[in-house]
Amino acid sequence: MKFLLLLVPCILALWVPLYNSIPPALFGIPFFFWFQLVLIPISALAILAADRVGKN
Amino acid sequence: MFDHLNVVATAVFVFFFGLVSVLGFVAARWKAADLDHIHEWGLGGRRFGRWITWFLLGGDLYTAYTVIAIPAVVFAIGAFGFFAVPYTIIVYPFLYLTLPRLWAVSQKHGYITAADFVLGRYGHKGLELAVAATGILATMPYIALQLVGLEKVILALGFSGQGIMAHAPITIAFVILALFTYKSGLRAPAMIAFVKDAMIYIFIIAAIVVIPIELGGFGAIFEAAGKAFDAKDAANPNLAAGLTLKPSQVGPYITLAIGSAMALFMYPHALTGSLAASSGSAIRFNTMALPAYSLVLGFIALLGLMAIAAGVKVATPQDAVPQLVLWAFPDWFAGFCFAAIALGALVPAAVMSIGAANTFTRNIWKPFVHPDMTPQEESVLAKLASLVVKVGALAVIFFMPTQFALDLQLLGGVWMVQIFPAMILGLFTRWFSGWALLVGWAVGMIVGTSLSWTGKAWAPVHALSWDIPLAGHFDLGLGFAAYNGLTAVLVNFLVAATLSLVLRSQASDATSPEDYDDRALA
Numbered sequence: 001m002k003f004l005l006l007l008v009p010c011i012l013a014l015w016v017p018l019y020n021s022i023p024p025a026l027f028g029i030p031f032f033f034w035f036q037l038v039l040i041p042i043s044a045l046a047i048l049a050a051d052r053v054g055k056n
Numbered sequence: 057m058f059d060h061l062n063v064v065a066t067a068v069f070v071f072f073f074g075l076v077s078v079l080g081f082v083a084a085r086w087k088a089a090d091l092d093h094i095h096e097w098g099l100g101g102r103r104f105g106r107w108i109t110w111f112l113l114g115g116d117l118y119t120a121y122t123v124i125a126i127p128a129v130v131f132a133i134g135a136f137g138f139f140a141v142p143y144t145i146i147v148y149p150f151l152y153l154t155l156p157r158l159w160a161v162s163q164k165h166g167y168i169t170a171a172d173f174v175l176g177r178y179g180h181k182g183l184e185l186a187v188a189a190t191g192i193l194a195t196m197p198y199i200a201l202q203l204v205g206l207e208k209v210i211l212a213l214g215f216s217g218q219g220i221m222a223h224a225p226i227t228i229a230f231v232i233l234a235l236f237t238y239k240s241g242l243r244a245p246a247m248i249a250f251v252k253d254a255m256i257y258i259f260i261i262a263a264i265v266v267i268p269i270e271l272g273g274f275g276a277i278f279e280a281a282g283k284a285f286d287a288k289d290a291a292n293p294n295l296a297a298g299l300t301l302k303p304s305q306v307g308p309y310i311t312l313a314i315g316s317a318m319a320l321f322m323y324p325h326a327l328t329g330s331l332a333a334s335s336g337s338a339i340r341f342n343t344m345a346l347p348a349y350s351l352v353l354g355f356i357a358l359l360g361l362m363a364i365a366a367g368v369k370v371a372t373p374q375d376a377v378p379q380l381v382l383w384a385f386p387d388w389f390a391g392f393c394f395a396a397i398a399l400g401a402l403v404p405a406a407v408m409s410i411g412a413a414n415t416f417t418r419n420i421w422k423p424f425v426h427p428d429m430t431p432q433e434e435s436v437l438a439k440l441a442s443l444v445v446k447v448g449a450l451a452v453i454f455f456m457p458t459q460f461a462l463d464l465q466l467l468g469g470v471w472m473v474q475i476f477p478a479m480i481l482g483l484f485t486r487w488f489s490g491w492a493l494l495v496g497w498a499v500g501m502i503v504g505t506s507l508s509w510t511g512k513a514w515a516p517v518h519a520l521s522w523d524i525p526l527a528g529h530f531d532l533g534l535g536f537a538a539y540n541g542l543t544a545v546l547v548n549f550l551v552a553a554t555l556s557l558v559l560r561s562q563a564s565d566a567t568s569p570e571d572y573d574d575r576a577l578a
Contacts, residue, residue, distance in 0.1 A: 006149035013142035014313065016306050020135075022282075022299060028275025032300050036141040037354045043145045044347040047152050051340060 005050035009043035060214040062382075068391030069213060069398070072255070073229070076248050076399055080236030083247040094434040097241035098414040099168050099332045106338040106345075108246055112407075113329045113342060114349040115249030117320070120205030120401035121198075123256075123356055128373035130360030133297040134285045136305050138357055139312045144350035147317040152343040155321065156336035157483045160574035161567055163331075169411075170327050170479055171419035177482045179563035180490025181423060186497050187475045188419035191324040192445075194468030195412045198323070199449035200461040202401040202408075203230070204374075207453070209394040212378035223454055229398070230405075234446045237406045238439050242332055245406035252403050255396035256352065263362075263393075264355050267384045271365045280365035307536025308517040315542035319473035324411030325404060336574025405446070413441035463514040470508055470516070470541040474500035477549050483572060489561030492552045500548030507540040516540060 019035040026034045087103055089096045129137030167173045175184035203226050210225045236244045271277050285297040296302040301309055333339050363376040366383050370376055381393045417438040422429050452461055478493040507518040519537045
């Protein structure tokens, strides 16, 4: 579980065809840009979750 | 020389620069200890808690050059410059798994450099030298590029000089930097990082709020940028400019992100900042907290698009951010932003010179020239080496074209990742032997360097097909181009693994499995 939590944001970040498009735009920002920006805090939360799981 | 000087901006700039210089000298008394010990001078006594480490590593990794270069690529060709975002996303889960182990074993055995660990783990002086030399070689151009970032903002302040005077401001800045680093060691950049990072956050938050309002919203910015890229693309399709990646860019985008992430913590400055942490949990905390800087980096990248929408005029793409700042903000705040970027050059330049100096002292001078050095002699030599490294970087800027530093920096990344197998595999297993890793490293260096030479210029990516002399054409059939650092490190790994099968390691291992568990040490 810990490793899965660490792996998921990496796979999403490297799965370029998934987000290499303009729509759906958010506040006028193309998907390509906002998806990657949103993924940054998600990846931090995933590491936090992995840390919690790892301790128990 | 001062005819076009922006007086208000320059005054603010000089004020913050002066303030921080004072801090750099005062830092010698912070967490007071005997700075005549390399462990204290070069690693702050390993007493930096989670927040100091956050500021220090944030200031150290997200450099002035980054603030200039990443938006420059986005300004020039759009989407491709955003590779820095997936790069900084994947690096932290990886660090969460590896860096606490390196911290623990280094704490236990008093290692202060990557090469220290490699020597302890593999008992192989040749591999130690290879790791040390790679680190120093890759760091030198990186420091020189911090100067390029510094020079860009000084240029934007309206300073123009001829001949030797053209470099007068960065020379003064670097002399100040050299002196406080010499005196205070790692404490200086750690203390300055507080101010610098706070200023960068203020700069970016203001930019991300104010500039879109001035330009009529994000929609208008992306529309203008999209049109500009379409025009560029029509004029020159080889440039591959656009708001999304062209099919030919996808392979390079992914492999550059992976390879850069693998290389980042091989650099001496990244390890110096990490090993100075006071505990493994301070490091784990930072793998969750440092992404805040990645978010800032993502916003900084967007500045490249805003510069297009604002229609700023530039001589080179690297002027995009400074010119955008002048366009968007009143003079006093432009001076503040430029000071933030300039300080963003000093923190990494200081840590890089300390990291390189520690490495030179511990892993080149001590083992090969003067094995009986006392800790005091180590400290004296490291301080001197930090000066030499900075003079060298300054000389590169003085006497070489900027392209030389850029090319070396590009190659530096390709080289740096070649110590990845020895370092990272070594944290988990001693199955690999020192000789095998050394041969793998040498092969990786040669493959990476030769892939990068296109016959006319140096380039970071290469198609996965080669014409090998005597052997003919060779094609992996994957149909995409990849980052040379990654291709070369895969070859490096295969060579090291194959040779390790044949040449079993007989050398001693100074570490034991429990040394790698920081929670057990605590």
